[in-house]
Amino acid sequence: MMSINKYRLRHLEKENHKGAKRVSSLLQRPDRLIGVILIGNNLVNIAAATVAAIITERYFGDVWGPLVNTIALTFVILIFAEVTPKTLAALHPEKVAFPSSVILKGLLKLMFPFVIGLNWITNGILKLFGISNQDIEEHSLSKEELKTVVNESSALLPSNHQNMLTSILDLDHVTVEDIMIPRNEINAIDINDDWKDIAKHLTNAQHTRVLLYRDQIDDAVGFIHSRDALRLLTKEQFDKPSLLRAVREIYYIPEGTSLNTQLLKFQQSKERIGLVVDEYGDIQGLVTLEDILEDVVGDFTTTQTRAASEEVDVQSDGSVLVDGTANIREINKEMEWELPTEGPKTLSGLIVEYLEDIPQKPLGMRIAGYPIEIIEIKENMIKQVKVFPEKRK
Known part of the structure; x- marks a missing residue:
C-alpha cells in the first residue's frame, strides 16, 4: 500500500x-x-x-x-x-x-x-507532540525532481523526447538573451542606403521578415515582410515611401524576459518576432518564435543563427577551438560542458568578465575548472579560443 x-x-x-x-x-x-x-x-x-x-x-x-x-x-x-x-x-x-x-x-x-x-x-x-492526523505530507515533485524522473525514463522515452521535456521545464530559467541574435548579427537594411542596394537586399533576403533602420540599428523603423516586399517589387512605382508604408510595427521585448513568459506573450499578441531592448531602450538583439521553439525541439533548417557545431572544431589533441561569439548555453549543451551561464551569454563575454579587462594579446586562464587559451583577438573582441575540455579543479 x-x-x-x-x-x-x-x-x-x-x-x-x-x-x-x-x-x-x-x-x-x-x-x-x-x-x-x-x-x-x-x-x-x-x-x-x-x-x-x-x-x-x-x-x-x-x-x-x-x-x-x-x-x-x-x-x-x-x-x-x-x-x-x-x-x-x-x-x-x-x-x-x-x-x-x-x-x-x-x-x-x-x-x-x-x-x-x-x-x-x-x-x-x-x-x-503537536502532530495532527490531517497533516499528510504532499510529495509534489519539484522541477529538478521531475527532470530527474524524465532522465531516468530512458527505457520508456527516446533521448530526443527526454531532451524536449527537460527543455520545456527549463523555459522559466532561460531568458531571451540566451537565444537572441545579437545586434551586430541582425540582418537589417539601412533605409538611407542607395535605393538599388535596398532593392537588391530585399530581393536576396533569406528571411521572412527584414528589419529596416535609419543610420544605426537603435533607430529601427520596423519590419518588412518578404511577401509584402515581393508584392511591391512587382509594381512599376516602387520607392522608399511605398516601402516605408508597408513596414510593420516593431514588437519590443524587455531583456530578462523568460522564454516561458515570452512564448505566452507571442501567443497573446499574435507576434512571431521582436527586438530585445535594455532598460535604456537600446536594442540588444532579435528573438523569433522559431528561436524559442528550437530551444525546445532542436534546430530547424531555417534557423538564422549558427548551430553550435559550426562554432566548435575538435582538434586531434583533444582540445576544442571555439568561436568567441559562441553562446555558452549552446556550447554547454552540445559539448556537455559546465561553463557558467548566469552572467555573460557568449564565451568572449565570459572571458572579459573573468579578466575584468579586454585582453590585448593571447593568454591562458582557467574558468570553472576548464583551461582556456585565447588564440585570436581582433577589434577589441575575442575571436577564437582554445578550450581543454578535461575539467580540472
Missing part, C-alpha cells in the same frame, strides 16, 4: 480502475489503514504465539518449551510473515495492493469501532 506509485495510482484511478479506487480511498486516511492492518497483524501474531507456547510446552516441557517456542516462532514469523511477503509486496505493489484492498476494505468495515477507538488514542498521543 505504501510502496505503490501515487502518480500511477492517480492515472489508473482516472481510468476507473476499481482496485486503484479502493487503494486510493484507503490511503486517504493512512491512520485507519495502518490501524486495521496492525490490529489484524497483532491478533494473528499473538494467537500464533499462544498456540506455539501450548504445543512446545506439551512436547518439550516447561524448561525447553519457551526457548524452542521463541526461536522457532521468530524464524517462522520472520520468513513467512514478514520478510518474504513484504519483499514481494515491495517489488510488486500493485499486484498485492489491489486484491488486498478488497480484504482490507471489508476488515475496516468489520472492525470499524475498534479502529476508531485505536485511532482516537494514538491521535491523542500524537497531538501531545
Whole structure:
C-alpha cells in the first residue's frame, strides 16, 4: 500500500480502475489503514504465539518449551510473515495492493469501532507532540525532481523526447538573451542606403521578415515582410515611401524576459518576432518564435543563427577551438560542458568578465575548472579560443 506509485495510482484511478479506487480511498486516511492492518497483524501474531507456547510446552516441557517456542516462532514469523511477503509486496505493489484492498476494505468495515477507538488514542498521543492526523505530507515533485524522473525514463522515452521535456521545464530559467541574435548579427537594411542596394537586399533576403533602420540599428523603423516586399517589387512605382508604408510595427521585448513568459506573450499578441531592448531602450538583439521553439525541439533548417557545431572544431589533441561569439548555453549543451551561464551569454563575454579587462594579446586562464587559451583577438573582441575540455579543479 505504501510502496505503490501515487502518480500511477492517480492515472489508473482516472481510468476507473476499481482496485486503484479502493487503494486510493484507503490511503486517504493512512491512520485507519495502518490501524486495521496492525490490529489484524497483532491478533494473528499473538494467537500464533499462544498456540506455539501450548504445543512446545506439551512436547518439550516447561524448561525447553519457551526457548524452542521463541526461536522457532521468530524464524517462522520472520520468513513467512514478514520478510518474504513484504519483499514481494515491495517489488510488486500493485499486484498485492489491489486484491488486498478488497480484504482490507471489508476488515475496516468489520472492525470499524475498534479502529476508531485505536485511532482516537494514538491521535491523542500524537497531538501531545503537536502532530495532527490531517497533516499528510504532499510529495509534489519539484522541477529538478521531475527532470530527474524524465532522465531516468530512458527505457520508456527516446533521448530526443527526454531532451524536449527537460527543455520545456527549463523555459522559466532561460531568458531571451540566451537565444537572441545579437545586434551586430541582425540582418537589417539601412533605409538611407542607395535605393538599388535596398532593392537588391530585399530581393536576396533569406528571411521572412527584414528589419529596416535609419543610420544605426537603435533607430529601427520596423519590419518588412518578404511577401509584402515581393508584392511591391512587382509594381512599376516602387520607392522608399511605398516601402516605408508597408513596414510593420516593431514588437519590443524587455531583456530578462523568460522564454516561458515570452512564448505566452507571442501567443497573446499574435507576434512571431521582436527586438530585445535594455532598460535604456537600446536594442540588444532579435528573438523569433522559431528561436524559442528550437530551444525546445532542436534546430530547424531555417534557423538564422549558427548551430553550435559550426562554432566548435575538435582538434586531434583533444582540445576544442571555439568561436568567441559562441553562446555558452549552446556550447554547454552540445559539448556537455559546465561553463557558467548566469552572467555573460557568449564565451568572449565570459572571458572579459573573468579578466575584468579586454585582453590585448593571447593568454591562458582557467574558468570553472576548464583551461582556456585565447588564440585570436581582433577589434577589441575575442575571436577564437582554445578550450581543454578535461575539467580540472
